[in-house]
Amino acid sequence: MDASGSQSNQVYPPPSSNNAVGSSNTKILITYASVNGSTKEIATQIGSIISSKIQSPTTVSILPMDQVTELPQYQFIIIGSAVHNFEWVSPAKSWLSSNHTILSAKRVWAFSVGTPFAVGKFAQRMMESEEEESKLEKAITDEIGKVEDHVLFNGRFLKSHASTRFNVWWRVMGGKFGDFRDTEKIDSWAEEVGNKIIESLGELEMA
Numbered sequence: 113m114d115a116s117g118s119q120s121n122q123v124y125p126p127p128s129s130n131n132a133v134g135s136s137n138t139k140i141l142i143t144y145a146s147v148n149g150s151t152k153e154i155a156t157q158i159g160s161i162i163s164s165k166i167q168s169p170t171t172v173s174i175l176p177m178d179q180v181t182e183l184p185q186y187q188f189i190i191i192g193s194a195v196h197n198f199e200w201v202s203p204a205k206s207w208l209s210s211n212h213t214i215l216s217a218k219r220v221w222a223f224s225v226g227t228p229f230a231v232g233k234f235a236q237r238m239m240e241s242e243e244e245e246s247k248l249e250k251a252i253t254d255e256i257g258k259v260e261d262h263v264l265f266n267g268r269f270l271k272s273h274a275s276t277r278f279n280v281w282w283r284v285m286g287g288k289f290g291d292f293r294d295t296e297k298i299d300s301w302a303e304e305v306g307n308k309i310i311e312s313l314g315e316l317e318m319a
């Protein structure tokens with residue numbers, strides 16, 4: 113799970129942008145399970161885009177899954193996890209399973225962080241990235257019924273993240289090491305999610 117502990121908690125204050133909108137008692141949660149930091153950094157990037165669109169008293173909280181309390185208080189939830197062996201990491205799978213009843217009644221978006229881009233040709237034949245993306249989405253929807261959207265982002269994969277044995281196998285398979293994050297793709301997904309939330313906030317205010 114995330115090694116950074118409580119330092120990673122963030123609740124964004126009201127932004128200064130005049131275009132931002134907000135609604136009373138509305139809370140947005142971005143929660144993640146990260147092993148080596150890239151999922152946490154992507155969650156923070158998503159949070160910063162969304163919070164720039166939202167005005168007080170709506171709040172945007174970014175928390176590791178193991179630090180989320182009072183999940184029912186959030187109206188909009190974005191969940192993300194690092195991918196190991198074509199699945200969300202175990203703490204994320206357990207969290208999803210423990211909270212499936214609450215999550216199935218909420219508006220939920222999901223993101224996975226793997227390295228499909230870094231996989232060598234041989235492994236690509238074993239699992240195309242689209243296939244990996246839809247398999248990951250199916251595992252989530254099997255637990256909570258539906259998601260508004262799911263996306264697979266590339267993260268960072270360094271030699272120090274795995275055992276020497278794994279690294280040798282990875283190289284033999286043609287795999288690469290590095291930081292494969294696509295900032296534009298992350299920003300654009302966060303923009304879309306933010307716009308959907310704003311649309312819903314507008315509907316709430318008119319109701």
Ligand SMILES: Cc1cc2nc3c(=O)[nH]c(=O)nc-3n(C[C@H](O)[C@H](O)[C@H](O)COP(=O)(O)O)c2cc1C
Pocket residue numbers: 145146147148149150151152194195196197198199225226227228244266267268269270273274278
């Ligand atoms: C043991 C291990 C297994 C992994 N398995 C996969 C995988 O099946 N599919 C994938 O796309 N990425 C896989 N990765 C790459 C990670 O998902 C990637 O490094 C991601 O950025 C991890 O997120 P984190 O930095 O938040 O931990 C694996 C990495 C490790 C260390």
